[in-house]
Amino acid sequence: MTVLKTSMRNFFAHKGRMALSAVAVLLSVGFVCGTLVFTDTMNTTFDKLFSTTSSDVTVSPKAAKSDDTPQNGVPESLPASVLAKAQQAEGVKSAEGSVSSMNVTVVNSDNENMGSTTGAPTIAGNWTRNDLRSMEITSGHAPRGPTEVMVDADTADKHHLKMGDELRTIAQTGDIRARIVGIATFKVTNPGAAVVYFDTATAQRELLGATGRFTQLNVTAAGGVTDTQLKRNVTRALTADGVFKVQTQKEFSDESREGIGQFMNVIKYAMLGFAGIAFLVGIFLIINTFSMLVAQRTREIGLMRAIGSSRKQVNRSVLVEALLLGFVGSILGVGAGVGIAVGLMKLMAMAGMNLSTEDLTVKATTPVIGLVLGVVVTVFAAYLPARRAGKVSPMAALRDAGTPADGKAGLVRGLIGLVLTGAGGFALYLAATADNASDGSLVLGAGVVLTLLGFVIIGPLLAGGVVRVLSAVLLRGFGPVGRLAERNALRNPRRTGATGAALMIGLALVACLSVVGSSMVASATSELDKSVGADFIVEGNQRIVPQAEKAMQNSPGLTHVTRYKEVEVTLTPPTGKAEKTQLTAADPTYASDLRRTTVSGSLSAAYGLNAMSIGSEYAKDHGVKVGDTMTVAFKSGLTAKLKVAAVTDDDVAIDKGSRYLSIATVEKYLPADKIPPNSVMFASAKKGEQEAAYAALKKALDPYPQYQVRDQTDYKQELKDQIGQLLNMVYGLLALAIVVAVLGVVNTLALSVVERTREIGLMRAIGLSRLQLRRMIRLESVVIALFGAMLGLGLGMGWGATAQRLLALEGLNVLEIPWPTIMGVFVGSAFVGLFAALVPAFRAGRMNVLNAIATD
Numbered sequence: 026m027t028v029l030k031t032s033m034r035n036f037f038a039h040k041g042r043m044a045l046s047a048v049a050v051l052l053s054v055g056f057v058c059g060t061l062v063f064t065d066t067m068n069t070t071f072d073k074l075f076s077t078t079s080s081d082v083t084v085s086p087k088a089a090k091s092d093d094t095p096q097n098g099v100p101e102s103l104p105a106s107v108l109a110k111a112q113q114a115e116g117v118k119s120a121e122g123s124v125s126s127m128n129v130t131v132v133n134s135d136n137e138n139m140g141s142t143t144g145a146p147t148i149a150g151n152w153t154r155n156d157l158r159s160m161e162i163t164s165g166h167a168p169r170g171p172t173e174v175m176v177d178a179d180t181a182d183k184h185h186l187k188m189g190d191e192l193r194t195i196a197q198t199g200d201i202r203a204r205i206v207g208i209a210t211f212k213v214t215n216p217g218a219a220v221v222y223f224d225t226a227t228a229q230r231e232l233l234g235a236t237g238r239f240t241q242l243n244v245t246a247a248g249g250v251t252d253t254q255l256k257r258n259v260t261r262a263l264t265a266d267g268v269f270k271v272q273t274q275k276e277f278s279d280e281s282r283e284g285i286g287q288f289m290n291v292i293k294y295a296m297l298g299f300a301g302i303a304f305l306v307g308i309f310l311i312i313n314t315f316s317m318l319v320a321q322r323t324r325e326i327g328l329m330r331a332i333g334s335s336r337k338q339v340n341r342s343v344l345v346e347a348l349l350l351g352f353v354g355s356i357l358g359v360g361a362g363v364g365i366a367v368g369l370m371k372l373m374a375m376a377g378m379n380l381s382t383e384d385l386t387v388k389a390t391t392p393v394i395g396l397v398l399g400v401v402v403t404v405f406a407a408y409l410p411a412r413r414a415g416k417v418s419p420m421a422a423l424r425d426a427g428t429p430a431d432g433k434a435g436l437v438r439g440l441i442g443l444v445l446t447g448a449g450g451f452a453l454y455l456a457a458t459a460d461n462a463s464d465g466s467l468v469l470g471a472g473v474v475l476t477l478l479g480f481v482i483i484g485p486l487l488a489g490g491v492v493r494v495l496s497a498v499l500l501r502g503f504g505p506v507g508r509l510a511e512r513n514a515l516r517n518p519r520r521t522g523a524t525g526a527a528l529m530i531g532l533a534l535v536a537c538l539s540v541v542g543s544s545m546v547a548s549a550t551s552e553l554d555k556s557v558g559a560d561f562i563v564e565g566n567q568r569i570v571p572q573a574e575k576a577m578q579n580s581p582g583l584t585h586v587t588r589y590k591e592v593e594v595t596l597t598p599p600t601g602k603a604e605k606t607q608l609t610a611a612d613p614t615y616a617s618d619l620r621r622t623t624v625s626g627s628l629s630a631a632y633g634l635n636a637m638s639i640g641s642e643y644a645k646d647h648g649v650k651v652g653d654t655m656t657v658a659f660k661s662g663l664t665a666k667l668k669v670a671a672v673t674d675d676d677v678a679i680d681k682g683s684r685y686l687s688i689a690t691v692e693k694y695l696p697a698d699k700i701p702p703n704s705v706m707f708a709s710a711k712k713g714e715q716e717a718a719y720a721a722l723k724k725a726l727d728p729y730p731q732y733q734v735r736d737q738t739d740y741k742q743e744l745k746d747q748i749g750q751l752l753n754m755v756y757g758l759l760a761l762a763i764v765v766a767v768l769g770v771v772n773t774l775a776l777s778v779v780e781r782t783r784e785i786g787l788m789r790a791i792g793l794s795r796l797q798l799r800r801m802i803r804l805e806s807v808v809i810a811l812f813g814a815m816l817g818l819g820l821g822m823g824w825g826a827t828a829q830r831l832l833a834l835e836g837l838n839v840l841e842i843p844w845p846t847i848m849g850v851f852v853g854s855a856f857v858g859l860f861a862a863l864v865p866a867f868r869a870g871r872m873n874v875l876n877a878i879a880t881d
Contacts, residue, residue, distance in 0.1 A: 027534055028519075029298040032636070033091070033376075034395075035136050035681040035867055036270055043314065043346075043350055043447075045310070045314075045768045045771055045772040045775070046307075046310055046311050046350060046354070046403075046772060047350055047353055047354040047357070048316045048354070048377040048768055049303075049306075049310045049311070049354070049765045049768050050218040050307060050311075050350065050351060050352045050354025050358060050402075050403055051355075051357045051361055052358070052361075052364065052400050052764065052765055053300060053303045053304045053307050053358065053399070053402070053759060053761075053765065054354065054355045054357075054358025054359060054361075054395045054398060054399040055357075055358040055359075055360075055361030055362045055363065055364075055365055055395075056296070056303060056362070056365065056393070056398075056761055057297060057300045057358075057394065057395055057398060058358060058359050058361075058362025058364045058365075058366075058392065058395040059361070059362040059363070059364075059365025059368075059369065060293060060296040060297055060300060060362075060366075060392055060751075061293075061362070061388070061391045061394065061502045062362055062363055062366035062385070062387055062391060063364075063365075063366040063369045063370065064289050064292060064293040064330035065386040065387075065388055065391070066366060066370065066380060066384055066385050066386045067216075067289055068282075068285075068286070068289060068386070069382065069384045069386040070216055070380055070381070070384045070872055071215045071216065071282050071285050072278070072282060072335075072689070073076060073213050073214065073384065073805070074159070074213050074215070074216065075277075075278040075281040075282055076274065076275075076278045077158055077159045077212070077213050078158060078159045078185050078713040079153070079278050079281075080158075080243035080244055080245055080274065081244060081245050081246040081252050081255055081273070081274055081275045082244040082246070082252060082255045082256050082259055082271060082272065082273055082274070083241055083242065083243060083244070083271070083274075083277045084103070084107065084241060084242035084244065084259060084263065084269050084270070084271050084628075085101075085103070085240065085241040085242075085270045085272075086102060086103050086240075086269065086270065086562065088101050088422060089101040089240070089241070089270065095128070095469060096592070096593050096660060096661070096664055096699065096701045097197070097526065097698060097699050097700060097702065098128050098197035098568050098570075098701065098702045098828065099126075099198060099232075099233060099234055099698075100126045100127075100128070100232070100240045101240065101320070102124075102233050102234065102235075102238040102239060102240050103238065103239060103240075103242070103269065104237060104238055105237040105238060105239060105761045107226050107239075107242065107263060107269070108120060108121070108122045108239065110262050110423050111242050111244055111259055111262060111263060113262060114255075114259045114261070114262035114263075115258045115262075115871075116153050116246055116247050116250035116254060116255050116258050117244055117245070117246070117255065117258070117259070118245045118247040118248075119154070119244075119245045120242055120244045121153050121154060121155065121242070121243055122153075122225070122239030122241075122242055122243075122245065122369060122516070123150065123151065123152035123153050123155065123239055123241050123242070124148050124150050124151045124225065124228040124229055124232055124233060124239055124240050124281050125148060125149070125232075125240050126148070126196060126232040126233075126240070126607075126827060127146040127147065127148055128196065128197055128567060128568065129148075129149045129169030129194055129195060129232070129567070130146055130147060130194070130195045130345055130729075130730070130731040131147055131149070131193070131194050131195075131221055131564075131839060132192070132193050132730055133184065133186065133192060133193075134190065134191045134192075134193075134196070136727065136728060136730055137730065138730045138731060139176075139180055139183070139184050139186075139192070139220055140219050140566075141217045141218060141869065142376075143217050143373070143378045145216060145218045145219075145297060145378065145535060146218050146219075146220070147219045147220075147221075148218055148220045148221075148854075149196065149201075149220075149221050149222075149223070149228070149232055150166060150220075150221075150222060150223070150232070150240075151222060151223055151227075151228035151229055152175060152209075152222040152223075152227040153243065154221070154243075154584070154670070155243040155612035156209070158212075159211060159212055159213055160209040160210060161209065161210055161212060162207050162208070162209050163178060163208055163209065163210045163444065164188060164207060164208040164271050164708055165188055165205070165206045165207035165208060166207050167206075167222065167224075168203070168206060168207065168222060168223050168224045168227070168842060169185075169206075169224055170227070170394060171201075171203070171224070171226075171227045171305070172202070172203050172204060172221065172225060172461065173204065173205065173206040173207075173223075173224070173769060174194070174201075174202055174205055174221050175191050175205070175206060175207035175209055175221065175222040176192065176202035176205055176209075176219075176220070176221050176222075177208070177209055177210070177211065177215065177218075177219065177220040177221075177469050178208050178209065178210040178211070179211065179215050179217075179219075179379060179735075180219040180220065180221075181205075181208050181471075182610045186205060187843075187877040188205055188206065188207075188208070189204055189205060189622055190204065190205050191204050191205075192204075192205060192221065193565040193727065194221060194223075194231070194463070195569070195570060195571055195572070195731070196231055196570070197234075197571075197702060198231060198232065198233070199234075199572075199881075200681075201223065201227065201231045202570065203223065203227075206270050207222075207345055207823070209222070211471055212458055214379060214380065214381040214383075214384055216289065216378055216379060216380065217378040217379055217380055228486065234698070234866055242689045244259055246619060252273035252274055252275070252356065253273060253274075256271050256272070256273050256375070258533045260841075263394070266788065268759050271493075274347075277596060281708060284314040286775060294474075294772070295498050295590075295758075297759065298375075299758040299759065299761060299762070300710060300761070302530065302531070302534070302759070302762045303575050303761045303762045303765050304398075304402050304700070304759075305530060306527045306531065306762045306765045306766050306769070307402070307406070307760075308402060308405070308406040309348075309481075309523045309524070309526050309766075309769055309771035310527060310529035310765060310766075310768060310772055311347070311402075311403055311406035311407060311468070312406050312407070312409060312410060313520060313523050313524060313769060313772065313773050313776075314772055314776065315343060315346075315347065315411070316370050316409075316413070316520065316797075317412045317773070317776040317777070317780060318410075318776070319410050319411075319413055319414045319417075320780065321342065321776070321779065321780050322414075324418055326339055326414055326417040327417055327419055328419075328687060328694070330417060330418065330419040331419035335379065336413065338410060339414050339415045339591060340411045340414060340415035341411075341734075341810040342414075342865060343407060343410060343411035343414045344404055344411045344416075346403055346407070346848050347403050347404045347406070347411070348400060348403070348405030350403055351399050351400035351401075351402070351404060352396070352399075352400055353400030353742060354399055354403065355395055355396045355398070355400055355403075355667075356396070356468075356659065358399055359396065360393055360732070361390070362391070362395060362734070363385075363459075365386060365446065366385070367382060367385070368668035369451060370385075371381065371491035376384065379593060380508045384542040387721060397455045397696075398555040400630040405551075407800070408752035411508060411621055411813065419531045421521040421543060421556070427432070427740075430808050433853050438482055438485070439482075439483060439486050441482055441484060442480075442481075442482030442483030442484075442486065443479070444474070444479075444481050445475050445476075445478050445479035445482060445547075446479030446480060447465070447471045447472075448479075449473070449475030449476030449477075449478075449479050450472070450476060452468050452469075452471045452472030452475065452476075453469065453472035453473075453823065453824070453827045454474055455468045455832040456468040456469035456668065456827050456830070456831065456832075457826075457827045457831075459831065459834075460828075461834070462831045462832075462834040462835055465532070465830075465831045465834070466608075469827055470825075471833060472824075472827065473867040475500070475823055476522070476820060476823070476824075477530065477533070477820070479520075480529065480816055480820055481526045481529075482521065483522075483829070484521075484522025484525060484526045484529075484816070485518035485519045485521070485522035486518070487522070487795075487816065488514075488515070488518040488521040488522045488525065488812060491516055491517060491815060491816070492511065492514050492515055492521065492808055492809075492812055493511070493515070495808050495811050495812065496508075496510075496511035496514075496808060496817075499804075499807070499808070500804055500808065503607055503804060505799065506797050506801045506804065507799050507804055509788075510800075510801045510802075510804035510805040510808065511805075511808065513720070513777070513781075513801070513805045514801070514805050514808045514809055516808055520773060520777075521809055521812065524769055524770055524773045524809050524813070525660070525812040525813030525816060526813065527636075527765070527809075527813070527817070528763070528767075528769070528770070528771075528813030528814065528817060528854070528857070529813045529814075529817035529820065529835075530762060530766070530817065531759050531762040531763040531766055531817070532813065532814055532817030532818055532821065532854070533816075533817040533824065534759055534762075534821060535756060535759060535817075535821065535850060536817065536818045536819075536820070536822050536824075536825060537820025537821040537822070537824040537825040538752055538755055538756075538821075538825070539752070539821075539825065539843045539846045540821070540822055540824075540825025540826060540828070540829065540840075540842055540843065540846065541825050541828050541829060541832070542748045542749070542752045542843075543753075543838055543839065543841040543842070543843040543846075544829040544832065544840050544841045545743060545748055545832065545837055546745050546748055546823070546841075547839040547840075547841040548678060548836070548839040549679075550744070550745075550833065551740050551838070551839050552677065552678045552679055552836065552837075553679075553737055553740065553741060554737075555620070555710075556619055556621070556679055556717075557618070557620075557679070557737060558618050558619065558709070559587065559617075559618035559619070559707035559708060559709050559718075559734055559879060560707070560708060560709045560710045560715055560736060560737070561707065561708045561718075561719065561722055561734060561735065562705065562706075562707055562735050562740055563577060563705065563707075563708070563722075563726065563732055563733070563734050564704070564706075564732065564733065564829065565731040565732035565733055565734075567731045568701070568703065568704055568729055569702055569703040569704070569705075569706055569731075569732065570702065570729070570880050572700075572729070572834055573729040573732060574588070574703060574706065576725045576728070576729070577706055577708065577722065577725060577726060579720050580649050580708075580718070580722045580724065581712045581717075581718070581721050581725075582710055582711055582718030582721050582722075582726040583708045583709065583710055583711070583722070583808055584709050584710065584711050584717055585612075585614045585708065586614075586706060586707070586708045587611060587612045587614045587615045587704055587706060587707040587708070588610075588612050588688055588703045588706060589609065589611045589615065589702045589704060589705045589706060590609070590610040590611070590688065590691065590700070590702070590703055590704065591607045591608075591609060591694070591701060591704050592604060592607060592608045592610050592659065592660075592686075592691055592701060593606075593607055593659075593660040593701075594607070594608055594657050594658060594659050594660060595656055595657075595658040595660075596655060596656075596684075597615055597655065597656040597657075597658075598647040598648075598649050598653070598655055599648075599649065599653050599654065599655075600647055600648055600649075602647065603656075603709040605695065606683070606684075608637065608659050608684050608686055608688075609680070609683045609685050610658070610685075610686055610687065610688045610690070610701075611632070611685060611687070611688065612632075612687070612688060612727045613629065613632040613687065614707075614709075615632075615685070615707065616628050616632065617681060617706040617708075617709075618709070619679065621670065621673045621674065621677070621680070622673065622674040622676075623638075623671050623673055623674070624641050624644075624672040624673065624674050625650070625651045625671070625672045626638070626651035626669070626670050626671035626672055627670060627671055628671045628673065628685070629673060630668075630670035630688075631670040631671040631685050631686065632686070632687040633670065633687065634687065634689055634690055634693070634712075635665065635667055635668060635690060635693075636667060636668050636669075636670040636671065636672065637655060637667045637668070637669060637672040637684060637686040637688070637690070638669070638673055638684060638685045639669055639671075639672055639673070639684050640671060640672070640673055640681070640682045640683065640684060640685075641673065641675045641676075641681065642675045642676050642682060643675075644672045649669060649672075650669070650672070651669055651670065651671065651672060652669060653665070653668075653669045654666050654667060654668055654669070654670065655668075656666050657694075658816055659691070659694045660699075661694050661695065661696070661699040662694045662695035662699060664694075665693075665694045667690070669769070671685075675687075675836075676836060677728065678835065678836030678837050679692060679836070681835065681836050697824065698707075708722065719734070719736055722734050723876070730762040737760050748800055763857075764766060766813070766859055767860070767861050768812060768825075770806060770809060770857070770858065770861035770862075771861045771864065771865065773809070773860055773863075773867070774805070774806055774863070774865035774866075775800060775865045776871035777865075778802065778865050778868060778869045782872065783796065783878060785869055786872065786874050786875070786876070786878035789872070789874045790874055790878060793873075796870075798866070798870055799867065799870045800866075801870065802862050802866040802869055803858075803859055803862040803866050805862070806858040806859065806861050806862035806865075806866075807855050807858035807859060809858060809860070810852070810854045810855060810857050810858030810861065811854055811855055811858065813854070814850065814851050814854035815851075818847055818850060818851060821846070822842060826840060842881065844877075
């Protein structure tokens, strides 16, 4: 009880000094809880959507998958005769056929894409009674003929659609032009999909290319019949007609959410990873805070020891303070996490993904996880300072406050740090010289962790030399004030090292990702220049429909147009080990559109009938050579024996590992209605007519806004923009760790000012002005920030260069250091130091000189 009272008294007596550490705990816990609440809310939204839209029992083709795009661009379907059989099954109240396709694009009369910009699908289908489970018609009526369409209210609001507007739906089997006669509103949250409805006959004809077929059957149970019983009865009724996938509502919902769940897990664990980085940075802040508080209370602790407190009691007293800090920060962090989740939902809404706060999900485990994590991390960080406090001698009550021993980094600590750094450096070397990217990535991860730990531990050793170098360059020009700032930074290397290490972690990751991103762009650009011979590349978010293909082929000024398809097959080499994979089917002109080096054989021969090529890695792994025969079983088609006519070099980034064959070969073994549409198309212009051909091709494809026409310059720029956007997102998440690191610098300076109160009073008494005092503190802060930046940027560039060597195994061979970014971050760190020193410097300047001198 005495320990608790003492801890409570000390905690509230120094609550101002604890504030920034509490904020660090709050931010870290808030980000963890915000991530959990956000992803749980998204899961709730999709769960409600799938469970509401699913009928009691769903019947679909055996090959159909909820997240699968059919090879030929047309959804798998079953005959209408199956519907009649299902209606006659025992326990069926009603059954109806449904048509649905996600391989569509919807545009308005101005040729603007009405689809989602967040990756949510555009869905076209027929209006059924089952849709009334999740939607209600709020304007107009359901479509009654081929010229009528109904659209969901969210899409109508977002794109300002109204009754009577014309929509054009572009499907693999044709275009549907219809006017809006109805608007349907979701009863549950729509995460962002655009939905259009047609009458059944139109949906069958235009989306499936055939009448009398459905993509699934929705079966409703009669009263007293369970979904499981109904499934058994329907399965028995349909056995004679073939094999179908019959699922209960739960089974169908589980399958539908499976793909979403995998995507959500990627988001969840990525964000939690960044929260973990913030926690790691926060540990340094907490260690520094308690180390300085223990140092400042040395005499107080000595007195406690002198009047009978044991080492364990002193140790527990500090740990209880940490427990209180972690508890308060975590409680506030849990509340902040809910706010962060709501903020993320609003942000997603601005991007086009609708998430309702009515679905806000805060599981009981979320605050528990946040609270336990925050408290454990805080107590763990305070353990070493608490041990140091327990070692304070009763004789310390007779000395001035402070711990001179903290000014030297221990020999053992230095040796451990050097060993870890050396081991990490060796791991990075092994990763850089690895022969296999997957094996090398594991060694790279070990090298990153070991070098990071090593630099953290030897930070105090490095502080002396690095700070002196920085001071010689930056501070000597400020005269005595600069020298005082240098000495203050050098006074306690352990504190300087820990403060710089907090900033080092975030900046090391920034530097690493910058090097990797720049190297990827430079490598891909180099590869494009070296390998791509086509002038134009056409692709989009929908496989290229026949109408667009025809428009491209009729565009003037082109020497050739190349089709490029991805065909699903089961491939069996002579060794007999079969695998499901994809082959690339293209026109022979693709050999000039993408220049590939052949190891053996002739690539042009691979585009002959009954021939194919393989990659060098596949050839090595399976012992295949030119002249061997491969057994190729085409999905939904025949089985062929294809001769290997070429082995291509896999030391590339584009089409690495691709196996080529001609479209003529595919047409021989696949029925016409099963041949996949083009996923990409290439074209080359007549000599000297590139600009005119480019303009003509863009004009020809204007009616199809889902496709982009790019020349090589456009393609390089888009690649750069995409990587840049990804890096900006990562930098945004890393900003949390950097904010916590800045709080650490602020906290260190603030506590340092308190620790040096008497010293500051004496300096002011002998003539140091307020302006000089504030400048001294600001310069000290700048040096500490630049120290952390130098370590972080150097370490990060080492990580990035090693990662690039692994990327080189995948064909990305160019290492590029983004010096403007690196220098910008380094200079920015100086401004971070200035910003962090504003409040501590201002408070130091306002000290009363006599009171400061009198401070004991």
